[in-house]
Structure formats: C-alpha cells, structure tokens
Amino acid sequence: MRKGARAAEYENAIQWLSDAGLVYKVCRLSKVAMPLSFYFEKDAFKLFLLDVGLLGAMAQVPPALMLIGDNVFSEFKGAFTENYVLTQMLASRNVVAGYYSKENSSMELDFVLQVGTEILPVEVKAEENVKSKSLRLFITVDNAGSDMHGYRFSMKGYKEQDWMTNIPLFAVSPFISRKAEYGKINKV
Numbered sequence: 492m493r494k495g496a497r498a499a500e501y502e503n504a505i506q507w508l509s510d511a512g513l514v515y516k517v518c519r520l521s522k523v524a525m526p527l528s529f530y531f532e533k534d535a536f537k538l539f540l541l542d543v544g545l546l547g548a549m550a551q552v553p554p555a556l557m558l559i560g561d562n563v564f565s566e567f568k569g570a571f572t573e574n575y576v577l578t579q580m581l582a583s584r585n586v587v588a589g590y591y592s593k594e595n596s597s598m599e600l601d602f603v604l605q606v607g608t609e610i611l612p613v614e615v616k617a618e619e620n621v622k623s624k625s626l627r628l629f630i631t632v633d634n635a636g637s638d639m640h641g642y643r644f645s646m647k648g649y650k651e652q653d654w655m656t657n658i659p660l661f662a663v664s665p666f667i668s669r670k671a672e673y674g675k676i677n678k679v
Contacts, residue, residue: 505538515539515577520589520603523612523629527587527605537590543575572617572660573601576644579663580604580613585671591629598625606670616645623655630654 508514516538518531540546547554552567580586580602587605591612592598602613614626623643630641631654641655650657658666 508538513541515541515581515588517577517602518589520591523591523603523610525605525608525610527589527603527610531589539574539577541578543571543578546571546574568617569615572644573615576613576615576660576663577602580667582664583668583671586667593633598628600625600629604667606667607674609670609674610639611670612639612641614641614643616643616647619646621645621647621657626655 505514505516509516516536518533519535520527520530521532522530524530540549550567552571577588580588583606585606589603591600591603600612601615604611604613612626612629614623616623621643623641626641626643630639643655643657644660644663645657646660647657648659649662
C-alpha cells in the first residue's frame with residue numbers, strides 16, 4: 492500500500508483477502524463495552540497476516556535476526572509479536588478482537604478481546620523490558636472501580652498483579668482457550 496492511502500482505495504482487495512482467510516482485520520473500538528462488534532469503527536482498522544512465518548518470509552527477515560537481543564529490529568519485532576499473539580488468540584475461535592485508542596492521546600491498547608461474557612484489555616510486548624503505560628492507565632484510571640483486569644503477553648514469566656497479569660508468549664493460546672472454555676477464572 493502506498494503511504495497515505497485510504498482504505499476505500501483497497502476495500503475490495505482487503506475484503507477478498509479477509510474472506511479468503513489470509514488476513515485478519517481488527518477494527519478500532521469507539522468504546523470498550525459488550526458486545527465489542529457493536530463498537531467497531533469500520534473505517535479504522537489494522538491488518539494482520541494469518542501466519543507469522545509468512546510475515547517473516549514476505550518481509551525477507553532472516554530467522555536469526557529475530558533472535559538477536561539488541562535493538563537492530565525492535566520495531567519489526569513488536570509488529571511481528573502482535574501478529575503472533577493475535578493469531579494465537581483467534582485460534583480458539585470464540586474470540587472477538589478489536590483495538591482501542593483514546594482520542595487526542597497516545598494511549599492505545601494493542602487488543603481488546605471479548606471472550607464469552609468477559610472483556611480482556613491486552614498489551615503485547617516483544618521483549619522482557621516491559622512497561623504497560625497504556626494498559627495501566629486504562630485499567631487504573633479509565634476503569635477505576637470496575638472489576639476489569641488487564642493482560643500483558645510478553646517474554647517475561649507468569650506474574651499476577653492487582654490490576655494486570657503477565658502471560659508468557661508461549662502460553663497465549665492455552666490461556667485464551669481456557670478463558671473461552673471456562674469463562675472468568677481467578678487463577679491461570
């Protein structure tokens with residue numbers, strides 16, 4: 492896509508790719524509430540490829556580069572990790588996904604999921620150096636007093652905090668599948 496392109500110019504192509512199951516279209520949410528699909532802003536969305544291996548091949552990224560711990564490819568690692576997490580979350584088939592960004596703010600939640608009757612705000616981090624400023628603000632300020640709990644998927648191990656739980660990247664699929672099957676659970 493060319494820089495500054497409008498979605499309308501590519502609407503048919505995007506719809507075809509989505510219908511073929513080659514890309515996932517994740518819409519921005521105007522509000523975080525149930526049902527999420529009611530609050531989709533159809534004109535604001537992100538596209539994710541169905542497979543991270545294909546994403547890496549299309550970007551011509553040598554696999555060894557993904558394992559390097561420095562900042563050589565940090566921006567791509569973030570996008571790659573978000574793509575991986577989304578494909579793992581959607582594998583359970585009982586998940587509705589969107590993303591949320593506050594107007595006139597840099598605050599953005601990577602994903603907001605509807606899993607059964609629960610809404611899960613999600614932040615994705617590609618490294619062990621994790622700060623979830625947007626997630627913290629959303630949970631502790633915007634939704635203070637509610638029972639909403641945030642989830643961060645990262646390279647760090649499992650860790651529970653009062654407002655957020657960190658889930659290791661390797662456990663995304665089992666965690667979401669368990670949530671989809673059993674609903675709200677206190678401990679993972």
